[in-house]
Amino acid sequence: MRNMNDNRKPYKRFAQREQDRLAQYDEVHVEKQQKKGKLSVYERINLLLDEGSFHEVDAFVKSDQAGNTHPQYGDGVVCGHGEIHGRKVLVYAQDATYMGGSLGHLHAKKIQKVQDLALRMGHPVIGLIDSGGARIQEGVASLAGYGGIFLNNVKSSGIIPQISVVLGPAAGGAVYSPALTDFIVMVKRTACMFVTGPSVVKEVLNEETTFEELGGASVHATKSGVADFVYEDEEFALLGVRKLLSYLPSNNVEYPPLVKRMTQAPLKRARLPFILPDDSNKPYDVHEVINLIVDVDTFYEVGEDYAPNIVIGLARLNNQVIGVVANQPNVMAGTLDINSSKKAARFVRFCDNFNIPLLVFEDVPGFMPGINQEHDGVIMHGAKLLYAFAEATVPKITVILRKAYGGAYIVMNSKSMGGDFNFAWPTAEIAVMGPEGAVNILHRKELLTADDREAMKAQLANKYREEIANPHFAEEHGYIDEVIAPENTREVLISAFALLENKLSEKPARKHGNIPL
Numbered sequence: 001m002r003n004m005n006d007n008r009k010p011y012k013r014f015a016q017r018e019q020d021r022l023a024q025y026d027e028v029h030v031e032k033q034q035k036k037g038k039l040s041v042y043e044r045i046n047l048l049l050d051e052g053s054f055h056e057v058d059a060f061v062k063s064d065q066a067g068n069t070h071p072q073y074g075d076g077v078v079c080g081h082g083e084i085h086g087r088k089v090l091v092y093a094q095d096a097t098y099m100g101g102s103l104g105h106l107h108a109k110k111i112q113k114v115q116d117l118a119l120r121m122g123h124p125v126i127g128l129i130d131s132g133g134a135r136i137q138e139g140v141a142s143l144a145g146y147g148g149i150f151l152n153n154v155k156s157s158g159i160i161p162q163i164s165v166v167l168g169p170a171a172g173g174a175v176y177s178p179a180l181t182d183f184i185v186m187v188k189r190t191a192c193m194f195v196t197g198p199s200v201v202k203e204v205l206n207e208e209t210t211f212e213e214l215g216g217a218s219v220h221a222t223k224s225g226v227a228d229f230v231y232e233d234e235e236f237a238l239l240g241v242r243k244l245l246s247y248l249p250s251n252n253v254e255y256p257p258l259v260k261r262m263t264q265a266p267l268k269r270a271r272l273p274f275i276l277p278d279d280s281n282k283p284y285d286v287h288e289v290i291n292l293i294v295d296v297d298t299f300y301e302v303g304e305d306y307a308p309n310i311v312i313g314l315a316r317l318n319n320q321v322i323g324v325v326a327n328q329p330n331v332m333a334g335t336l337d338i339n340s341s342k343k344a345a346r347f348v349r350f351c352d353n354f355n356i357p358l359l360v361f362e363d364v365p366g367f368m369p370g371i372n373q374e375h376d377g378v379i380m381h382g383a384k385l386l387y388a389f390a391e392a393t394v395p396k397i398t399v400i401l402r403k404a405y406g407g408a409y410i411v412m413n414s415k416s417m418g419g420d421f422n423f424a425w426p427t428a429e430i431a432v433m434g435p436e437g438a439v440n441i442l443h444r445k446e447l448l449t450a451d452d453r454e455a456m457k458a459q460l461a462n463k464y465r466e467e468i469a470n471p472h473f474a475e476e477h478g479y480i481d482e483v484i485a486p487e488n489t490r491e492v493l494i495s496a497f498a499l500l501e502n503k504l505s506e507k508p509a510r511k512h513g514n515i516p517l
């Protein structure tokens with residue numbers, strides 16, 4: 001705390017500067033944000049961090065650039081460190097009331113200092129973004145400022161968790177730092193992210209659009225997949241970040257925090273064998289399976305509205321943090337397509353970065369067929385998920401609930417790709433392709449001449465299920481470690497993950513692999 005009452009000369013100046021600085025954040029400052037439905041920069045920091053834990057750095061940095069006629073202390077960004085659940089984090093928060101939160105070279109240097117501290121000390125870094133992008137008046141200096149921030153984002157990637165919370169506009173350069181971080185959180189209505197704004201879209205393409213239509217939270221949560229979490233308001237968003245961090249280690253050489261809770265086991269596990277419909281072509285909600293296996297109320301879904309044919313999220317199993325990847329038969333029958341492959345691949349790599357074991361629930365009829373999928377590159381995008389699972393060295397377990405066909409079976413952490421354990425429920429169907437497709441190929445000639453084609457087809461399909469497309473065939477050949485009863489799944493997984501706790505894995509010496517980007 002600065003001493004404001006000492007009248008000796010150096011202390012008077014010291015106190016005066018602090019008064020001037022605080023005056024910048026008066027009611028007018030707060031009202032400017034309120035009018036736009038937003039919180040002020042310190043309100044945000046106080047909601048994010050443990051009470052009283054914030055220590056500001058570089059509060060008196062002031063722009064010296066020509067063209068900036070009203071320099072202010074802080075240069076439009078508040079930086080510092082504090083704690084979340086008693087663990088250190090580094091924070092920067094842009095102040096949109098000063099030059100639209102735009103990024104000048106000193107503003108950039110402040111952010112870079114925070115990033116640098118976070119990386120060297122091994123703490124997460126959280127950016128609260130509300131910015132018009134590169135500060136136009138500072139020209140190339142502001143562009144270079146972004147360059148330095150992006151470089152730090154990449155240097156920190158996979159070493160410390162980086163989280164971006166978009167609470168207002170994020171325009172131009174302001175979007176690429178979030179894109180390089182691990183998670184993007186957005187708030188409804190006030191947040192938007194775009195590389196070029198509506199006026200440029202109009203000028204270049206003569207297309208009318210709004211901030212919301214172009215880059216609002218719902219667009220990024222559903223269409224682009226840019227936003228991992230969307231919240232109703234800023235308070236929920238900042239509490240969401242606190243929750244997210246409770247699952248993450250502070251850096252890549254630590255393990256996720258262990259939280260001891262009184263009750264964890266779901267009570268209604270007896271329902272597990274009855275979730276899957278008798279007809280294996282009927283859908284069901286895989287969330288129910290996940291929630292009846294992991295610790296109660298711990299599943300925290302990521303990107304729930306984007307590519308919902310795959311479900312990803314963090315959870316706890318017997319108090320240990322795990323990353324869950326599950327096909328969702330309720331959407332597109334759980335097929336893998338371009339978007340779901342990209343979504344899951346990024347999450348698998350994140351978990352692997354931060355020592356979070358992976359649990360896969362598999363029910364996938366195959367890759368999504370179609371001209372669009374092929375032309376848009378399902379080959380390369382599907383390969384991302386293959387690459388991510390194969391590369392991950394954390395403990396990896398798959399439970400095959402029902403369908404596990406073809407390439408999609410291999411992708412979803414099969415044993416041949418390095419899965420540590422593959423378990424299957426008795427309802428599992430594991431084979432090169434589904435019974436109908438297989439019968440059509442294997443028995444084409446007989447079917448052509450059959451009196452009752454449909455009856456023969458059904459009979460052959462049943463035979464195929466009995467002989468090949470079942471978990472026991474795979475178990476007898478060593479591709480499934482154990483066929484398990486659904487209601488025992490939780491105990492089997494707890495025991496298997498405990499065995500894998502000290503898993504050793506060697507990585508070949510190389511600069512980095514060449515993931516099909």
Ligand code: HXC
Nearest residue numbers: 099100102131132133134135136146169171172173174197
């Ligand atoms: C300097 C800026 C600014 C910027 C906004 N301001 N953006 N000043 N550089 N980039 C100033 C405005 O002049 C205004 O100043 C104040 O911030 C508030 O702006 P408003 O427009 O009144 O606020 P609002 O209506 O809330 O709109 C916010 C906004 C809009 C959506 C961010 O200002 C906007 O579209 N700005 C331009 C965004 C943009 O195109 N940026 C791209 C920069 S290029 P006064 O003095 O009137 O209060 C870039 C390239 C880097 O970033 C690429 C790296 C890969």
